[in-house]
Amino acid sequence: MATGHKIPSYRVVYETIRKHIQDEVYKQGTLLPSEHDLCVLYHVTRPTVRKALDALVNEGYIKKHQGKGSIVMGIPKGIGILSITGTTSAIGQDFLKTKIIVKPEIRTWKNAFIFKLTEREKELGCIYMERLRYVNSNPVFYDITMIPNLNLPRFTSRSFENKSLFDILRKHYQIEIKGGAQQILARGADKTLQKYFGVKKGHPVLQLNRRIETNRIDFYLYSQVFCNTDEYVLYGRF
Amino acid sequence: MATGHKIPSYRVVYETIRKHIQDEVYKQGTLLPSEHDLCVLYHVTRPTVRKALDALVNEGYIKKHQGKGSIVMGIPKGIGILSITGTTSAIGQDFLKTKIIVKPEIRTWKNAFIFKLTEREKELGCIYMERLRYVNSNPVFYDITMIPNLNLPRFTSRSFENKSLFDILRKHYQIEIKGGAQQILARGADKTLQKYFGVKKGHPVLQLNRRIETNRIDFYLYSQVFCNTDEYVLYGRF
DNA sequence: TAAAATCACTTGTATATACAAGTTATTATT
DNA sequence: AATAATAACTTGTATATACAAGTGATTTTA
Numbered sequence: 001m002a003t004g005h006k007i008p009s010y011r012v013v014y015e016t017i018r019k020h021i022q023d024e025v026y027k028q029g030t031l032l033p034s035e036h037d038l039c040v041l042y043h044v045t046r047p048t049v050r051k052a053l054d055a056l057v058n059e060g061y062i063k064k065h066q067g068k069g070s071i072v073m074g075i076p077k078g079i080g081i082l083s084i085t086g087t088t089s090a091i092g093q094d095f096l097k098t099k100i101i102v103k104p105e106i107r108t109w110k111n112a113f114i115f116k117l118t119e120r121e122k123e124l125g126c127i128y129m130e131r132l133r134y135v136n137s138n139p140v141f142y143d144i145t146m147i148p149n150l151n152l153p154r155f156t157s158r159s160f161e162n163k164s165l166f167d168i169l170r171k172h173y174q175i176e177i178k179g180g181a182q183q184i185l186a187r188g189a190d191k192t193l194q195k196y197f198g199v200k201k202g203h204p205v206l207q208l209n210r211r212i213e214t215n216r217i218d219f220y221l222y223s224q225v226f227c228n229t230d231e232y233v234l235y236g237r238f
Numbered sequence: 239m240a241t242g243h244k245i246p247s248y249r250v251v252y253e254t255i256r257k258h259i260q261d262e263v264y265k266q267g268t269l270l271p272s273e274h275d276l277c278v279l280y281h282v283t284r285p286t287v288r289k290a291l292d293a294l295v296n297e298g299y300i301k302k303h304q305g306k307g308s309i310v311m312g313i314p315k316g317i318g319i320l321s322i323t324g325t326t327s328a329i330g331q332d333f334l335k336t337k338i339i340v341k342p343e344i345r346t347w348k349n350a351f352i353f354k355l356t357e358r359e360k361e362l363g364c365i366y367m368e369r370l371r372y373v374n375s376n377p378v379f380y381d382i383t384m385i386p387n388l389n390l391p392r393f394t395s396r397s398f399e400n401k402s403l404f405d406i407l408r409k410h411y412q413i414e415i416k417g418g419a420q421q422i423l424a425r426g427a428d429k430t431l432q433k434y435f436g437v438k439k440g441h442p443v444l445q446l447n448r449r450i451e452t453n454r455i456d457f458y459l460y461s462q463v464f465c466n467t468d469e470y471v472l473y474g475r476f
Numbered sequence: 477t478a479a480a481a482t483c484a485c486t487t488g489t490a491t492a493t494a495c496a497a498g499t500t501a502t503t504a505t506t
Numbered sequence: 507a508a509t510a511a512t513a514a515c516t517t518g519t520a521t522a523t524a525c526a527a528g529t530g531a532t533t534t535t536a
Binding site for chain 1: 296451455467
């Protein structure tokens with residue numbers, strides 16, 4: 001199934017350099033090739049290279065110093081749930097296992113939800129699912145995902161074990177994640193969290209309420225993520 | 239005391255539009271003037287306008303749609319401690335009061351700290367301070383700030399009441415904040431937090447460990463922020 | 477020899493231009 | 507009147523170019 005989408009060249013440059021940092025072709029602490037050299041390498045002009053580097057700076061892969069060059073910082077450490085790509089890519093799929101608690105099913109919206117829903121979203125109802133995610137066999141994330149029930153054929157019958165929700169949305173429905181907003185708070189564990197995380201009542205748990213924006217206008221995903229940060233803390237750049 | 243720094247025009251465009259969104263000259267839900275119109279308005283070219291808009295998109299002030307325009311999203315709601323500018327600008331200085339718990343003083347580094355320090359940083363020692371911050375008279379943030387003791391004359395004798403640390407660093411020492419990395423976790427309140435937040439022992443509190451990068455190479459600020467999220471949650475974009 | 481000036485590099489800012497591609501209103505067609 | 511084509515907008519991508527400004531090594535000067 002070819003997408004037919006042409007990949008912009010700044011994206012190619014970004015992805016390649018990112019991969020090279022990941023694979024330690026460009027090693028931590030060293031200087032990246034100069035912008036001019038990258039231009040020659042990728043047959044693009046400086047603004048294009050700079051757009052790619054800007055993204056890498058934002059995500060913490062590199063750091064720039066005027067007059068000196070771009071220093072490779074390496075892969076952002078920790079669990080980068082605050083980044084756009086979601087949990088899976090951030091800590092490496094190898095160490096993340098997913099267990100479905102509630103299979104995707106059509107429901108009415110939880111009215112206790114934090115974000116205001118549009119009338120259209122309320123009408124549609126939502127696809128609801130719950131997942132528990134393990135990092136190195138420890139339950140670390142418990143997440144509730146709600147997606148407006150808008151023209152996503154066969155969605156509820158798909159398998160999500162060890163698959164990224166975002167990947168499925170992109171491949172089968174051409175939905176791209178573009179960013180989002182989130183609330184972050186600390187709370188005590190309730191019965192559900194006690195059960196899944198194996199902690200005492202009131203144990204401090206991180207909660208994230210997220211509204212995720214997509215390439216489809218007025219189409220948002222909603223998720224509530226609970227994290228047990230006892231062993232794995234969240235990490236982010238700003 | 240004139241800084242002598244020339245402000246880049248993309249910055250001027252960014253600041254002006256940002257201000258206009260804040261002052262509701264550009265109202266939420268409406269379309270921003272087109273990039274072309276902004277070019278005429280500010281006497282700059284499109285790449286310059288786009289650079290300003292990119293920053294506004296990143297911070298959640300606007301959202302762009304190809305073929306349509308840039309939609310004004312309004313001021314990012316909540317307490318945007320995850321953003322680069324710090325607490326003060328995020329919730330509006332009017333509602334934030336600061337109380338100094340420990341005045342800036344020279345100390346050796348807390349060795350229990352999370353980030354690895356360089357030898358140079360260890361030698362220098364650090365300027366240490368503790369602050370309690372109130373939002374609408376409620377104690378919400380308790381933060382410990384550590385700054386390498388590197389050529390910051392008279393720093394320990396300055397007043398920090400209701401002043402932004404970042405502003406002081408910029409105005410008096412020409413130190414600009416460029417970004418940073420942070421860990422986020424949920425933890426139970428200890429005796430100190432109980433005292434300042436007026437909560438029970440073990441009450442869930444958000445903790446942020448931050449390393450803040452500056453325009454001076456190898457000069458970082460370190461801070462540990464504790465947040466009582468019972469009434470005011472943190473907010474961020476990704 | 478030590479300090480100052482220069483040069484060659486780096487990234488930062490800005491312009492001018494072109495075309496691709498998505499959206500919306502208008503116009504022409506059926 | 508409903509539909510299709512078009513035109514006029516919008517943002518997205520990309521090039522080519524120029525100069526400013528920070529860094530570090532080299533060369534010149536005192």
